[in-house]
Amino acid sequence: MEQPNLKYIKELSGDDVEFEEKFISILKDEFPVEVATYRDHIDSKETNKAADIVHKLKHKFNILSMEEAYRFAVVFEEQLRSGKTEMDSDFNCTLGKIDDFLKTL
Helix, strand or coil: CCCCCCHHHHHHHCCCHHHHHHHHHHHHHHHHHHHHHHHHHHHCCCHHHHHHHHHHHHHHHHHCCCHHHHHHHHHHHHHHHCCCCCCHHHHHHHHHHHHHHHHCC
16 A cells, blocks of 8 residues: 655655645644544544545645545545445555654654
């Protein structure tokens, strides 16, 4: 499975280290809050609200150069809007990888 990386952020920032650091800081601040909110909605069986959070998170997957995870999240978002949570376990694996990665930055 693909691993998160900073390739896109580095391309976007060019040689602007301050921009890169600010971007990473925002990711590190927002990601855990969004994951916690997602899990609360899943636990409460609020699948439409969970889908809204998946919509936000999938863009972070793109930012972290995780194209497969992005495509997975697109499908999962649709599934959640239909009330289906079967893909939650695989989605949580992706979230864990990103969480571990962000902790190394």
